[in-house]
Amino acid sequence: MGLTSVLVARQDVEKFQQDGVVVLRNVVNQQTLDDLAQALDDNMKSPGPWANEYADGSQQGRFFDDYVNWARFAAYKDHALVGALPQIALQLMNVNSGKFFHEHVLVKEPGTNRITPWHHDDPYYGIDSEVNVSLWVPLDPIPETIALRAIKKSHRWGKRFVPRRFVDESAYVAQAEGFEALPDTQTLEASTEIETFAAMPGDLVAFHFRTLHSAPATTLHSDRRRVISFRYTNNEATWANRPWKTSPPLDAQNLKPGDLINDQRFPTIARTS
Numbered sequence: 168m169g170l171t172s173v174l175v176a177r178q179d180v181e182k183f184q185q186d187g188v189v190v191l192r193n194v195v196n197q198q199t200l201d202d203l204a205q206a207l208d209d210n211m212k213s214p215g216p217w218a219n220e221y222a223d224g225s226q227q228g229r230f231f232d233d234y235v236n237w238a239r240f241a242a243y244k245d246h247a248l249v250g251a252l253p254q255i256a257l258q259l260m261n262v263n264s265g266k267f268f269h270e271h272v273l274v275k276e277p278g279t280n281r282i283t284p285w286h287h288d289d290p291y292y293g294i295d296s297e298v299n300v301s302l303w304v305p306l307d308p309i310p311e312t313i314a315l316r317a318i319k320k321s322h323r324w325g326k327r328f329v330p331r332r333f334v335d336e337s338a339y340v341a342q343a344e345g346f347e348a349l350p351d352t353q354t355l356e357a358s359t360e361i362e363t364f365a366a367m368p369g370d371l372v373a374f375h376f377r378t379l380h381s382a383p384a385t386t387l388h389s390d391r392r393r394v395i396s397f398r399y400t401n402n403e404a405t406w407a408n409r410p411w412k413t414s415p416p417l418d419a420q421n422l423k424p425g426d427l428i429n430d431q432r433f434p435t436i437a438r439t440s
Contacts, residue, residue: 175258183259183300187322187378188362193369194255195304199246200368203395204306206242207272215239217415219333229276230333235269235415243270247397252302252371253436256399259300259373264437266428268294268398269415275313275385275392283333283382285355287321288398290330290346293413294428296376298401303372306393311365313385313392315372319360322375330411339411355379399436404428 175191183189210233218233237243246252247267257265275281288301303315328349329338338348349355364372374380376398385392406422420430 175255180259180261183373183375184261186319186362188317188319188364188372188374188380189259190364190366190370190372191255192367194251195369195371196251197369199251200306202242203246203304204393206240207274207306207393207395210236210240210272211274213239229274230279230281231274231276232272234271235417236272237267237270243395248434248436252304252397253399254439255371255373256300256302256397257436257438260298260399260401262298262401264435265298265399265401266404266433267436268292268299268400268404268428268433271396271398273392273394273396277385277389277391278387279385281333282384283380284331284336285349285352285379285381286331287328287377287379289376290327290409291414292376293407293409293415293417293419294400294404295407296400296404298403299376300373300399301376302397302399303374304395304397305366305370306368306395307391308368309364309366309392309394310388311363313383313388314363314365315380315382316361316363317372317374317378317380318355318358319362319378321360321379322377324377327377328379330414343410355381400428402427402435404433 179189179191215233215236220231237247247270327346329340329343329346331338406424406426406428408424
């Protein structure tokens with residue numbers, strides 16, 4: 168399902184490993200895009216318990232996100248576990264099998280004045296993982312003016328930053344052991360390693376959980392910006408506690424810090440060739 172080309176070029180795997188981010192062109196077929204678009208529309212009509220509206224009160228646009236709904240919408244599950252996306256993830260991670268962590272939908276309606284602030288995803292999650300990938304799959308054309316931006320090689324800084332709230336960019340906590348304050352926006356914007364990833368439906372942007380990234384508002388953009396991210400790890404990812412509410416706010420259930428995430432909430436994916 169969803170295969171236009173299963174093989175990821177060696178240079179793209181190397182770029183992902185080195186830079187922590189790479190764009191792959193024309194790797195998601197139209198049927199997959201159609202399936203995911205319908206599921207996203209259904210998801211927005213029936214949000215999950217963890218859905219967010221980041222533009223509430225702004226009186227300009229809409230910034231919706233939701234996650235961990237793959238058990239409710241078959242297209243999320245089907246394309247997360249079978250076909251092009253898991254095969255691409257495994258090849259980029261350079262492993263034969265791994266885990267599907269969750270899907271995450273992000274929708275900015277035309278004219279939304281909310282940015283996606285600089286952050287990396289790892290500290291938000293209740294897992295620890297060194298080998299991982301997010302596949303950021305756009306369902307609409309994403310011109311450079313509203314495209315994902317990433318700081319190349321930031322996944323190799325050896326740093327983890329206190330997460331910030333998207334709604335007001337405030338830090339979750341003032342300080343936490345093992346985490347640093349995120350550098351200010353001016354400092355990050357001055358980086359010479361920023362790359363912007365304009366993309367079309369059929370493309371995807373792959374990045375490591377610790378790669379710093381951001382995205383502009385769509386204030387002057389006349390179309391929707393719909394994206395679904397699919398997140399994967401290798402088999403060594405472990406459960407972790409954080410000094411804040413994680414995102415997604417999964418319950419530990421029977422998992423303890425350091426336990427492998429081997430329960431049914433994190434399905435196994437494997438190479439098919």
